[in-house]
Amino acid sequence: MIVFENVTVAYDRGAPALHSLDFEIKDGAAVGIIGANGAGKTTLFKALTGLLPFEGRITVNSVEVAKKNLPGIRKMLGYVMQNSDNQMFMPKVSDDMIFGPVNYGMSREEAGKRADEVLGKLNISYLRDRYNHKISGGEKRLAAIATVLAMEPEILLFDEPSSALDPKNRRMLINILNSLGETKLIASHDLDLVLDTCREVMLLNEGRLCAFGSAKEILTDKALLEANGLELPLRYQN
Amino acid sequence: MNKAEKASRELAGAENLAHGDSFIHRMSPLSKLAVTVTYIAVTVSFGKYDFSALAVMALFPVIAYQLALIPVFTCFRKLRMILPLVCAVGLFNPVFDREILFTVGSLRISGGVVSMITLMMKGVFSLMASFLLAATTKIEDICASLRKLHIPKMLVSLLLLTFRYISVMLDEVSVMSCAYSLRSPGSRGVAVGAWGSFLGQLILRSSDRANELYESMVLRGFNGEFEYTRPQSGGAVSWLISAAVIALIFTARFFNLTEALGSLIGR
Ligand SMILES: Nc1ncnc2c1ncn2[C@@H]1O[C@H](COP(=O)(O)OP(=O)(O)OP(=O)(O)O)[C@@H](O)[C@H]1O
Numbered sequence A: 001m002i003v004f005e006n007v008t009v010a011y012d013r014g015a016p017a018l019h020s021l022d023f024e025i026k027d028g029a030a031v032g033i034i035g036a037n038g039a040g041k042t043t044l045f046k047a048l049t050g051l052l053p054f055e056g057r058i059t060v061n062s063v064e065v066a067k068k069n070l071p072g073i074r075k076m077l078g079y080v081m082q083n084s085d086n087q088m089f090m091p092k093v094s095d096d097m098i099f100g101p102v103n104y105g106m107s108r109e110e111a112g113k114r115a116d117e118v119l120g121k122l123n124i125s126y127l128r129d130r131y132n133h134k135i136s137g138g139e140k141r142l143a144a145i146a147t148v149l150a151m152e153p154e155i156l157l158f159d160e161p162s163s164a165l166d167p168k169n170r171r172m173l174i175n176i177l178n179s180l181g182e183t184k185l186i187a188s189h190d191l192d193l194v195l196d197t198c199r200e201v202m203l204l205n206e207g208r209l210c211a212f213g214s215a216k217e218i219l220t221d222k223a224l225l226e227a228n229g230l231e232l233p234l235r236y237q238n
Numbered sequence B: 001m002n003k004a005e006k007a008s009r010e011l012a013g014a015e016n017l018a019h020g021d022s023f024i025h026r027m028s029p030l031s032k033l034a035v036t037v038t039y040i041a042v043t044v045s046f047g048k049y050d051f052s053a054l055a056v057m058a059l060f061p062v063i064a065y066q067l068a069l070i071p072v073f074t075c076f077r078k079l080r081m082i083l084p085l086v087c088a089v090g091l092f093n094p095v096f097d098r099e100i101l102f103t104v105g106s107l108r109i110s111g112g113v114v115s116m117i118t119l120m121m122k123g124v125f126s127l128m129a130s131f132l133l134a135a136t137t138k139i140e141d142i143c144a145s146l147r148k149l150h151i152p153k154m155l156v157s158l159l160l161l162t163f164r165y166i167s168v169m170l171d172e173v174s175v176m177s178c179a180y181s182l183r184s185p186g187s188r189g190v191a192v193g194a195w196g197s198f199l200g201q202l203i204l205r206s207s208d209r210a211n212e213l214y215e216s217m218v219l220r221g222f223n224g225e226f227e228y229t230r231p232q233s234g235g236a237v238s239w240l241i242s243a244a245v246i247a248l249i250f251t252a253r254f255f256n257l258t259e260a261l262g263s264l265i266g267r
């Protein structure tokens, strides 16, 4: 369970990027986080993973996000960053995939086996021995998702998972997201993907929580979406 | 492809070589590091007129490149951007040091010329040795060995991150100069007036990216230790070989092997 209690985040002395957020996310839930550019989606993930300092209290499975607990917290969380270029740092895709598991004490062989499984699941086994700087944008995206899945975290955070993906890979990603039983937070502008993968939706606007509830209800509420700088999912337009 | 992009690819290229599989690649990284450091220290310690004794030091890198199955030529091609700098170091020696050391036929060779050549040789040899280490050993393995030597986590992480960040920075340069040239057709390079903001942007952008890369490592359990490197086998053998090579290096330092060889042949 993830709990935010009165959480405020500000980037060095500027106006807060998140204003006193209060919410709870239950185990196994799939929550879409939507909001216009600059609404605070990425900031929310960075506070949750302890990368940004914040005021208030965040707990993950009853462990408080605080300096001394960070290693444990981060082991529970898998974060697919918005920009995959900044997520992959080893020369080869496979090196990147075993980096996390091995840091957490798994043997190289085991980690390698796990990496192979995940690559197979994502249909990208051919990327295994490719160099990170020599693959396409969408391939990099899938590889970044693979590195996080290989860590088998309890909670998954996806920041724009479908960006750069072609329609077929996007569809595959949706199927994979739906097959994962873990708690998922999915920040995305792809509202159709959110509709297909999330039961609940959290709507942010300028750092404030504007709505949190059933995905179906929020994503069909034209007035609410437009008031917050968004549009209806494509399938509901016209 | 612009220059920065090329440089970035080449850096990645040097790292790609490190995935090769030869006898040298498989040696324990620490022993390679020890040989390289010894080699460079000894090479640099030769006297400034000692070029005949120094010449024999060329043998080590040349043989090692053969064993590593990397053409010596690759090193010069990859490092062609820094080579002139290394060679330029001694350029003024002939001006300052005009004392005649010896004559070849009617050509009088001054101390300056000899010391210039010696200095260049030292630079080139050291460069060849460092390149070979980089080309046969993954940066992570080097860092892991440094950790084994109890070099502080801080310093080792810094080394690793610097290595990673250089490529990040070059990437940014290439992206930015591409964006710049797209919007200023016909201009060669970045106009002087834009240098300030170009540089400022570059530093900000690369530090942002570097920061995010570091975050990504931390989120995946990185704590300054290098658990994820390949466990090295055959450590004993490679240490034995390294010890022998180090002994040879010192022999070359204290006995003028070139002259010894020459007199052997001359006899
Ligand atoms: N490093 C930073 N320094 C200062 N302000 C920042 C920084 N990163 C983001 N902000 C600001 O914080 C606010 C929230 O940004 P955030 O990145 O969380 O938005 P987002 O919802 O992820 O947007 P997008 O959909 O464009 O990814 C924005 O107003 C942004 O300008």
Ligand SMILES: [Mg+2]
Binding pocket: A041, A042, A043, A082, A159
């Ligand atoms: Mg964002």
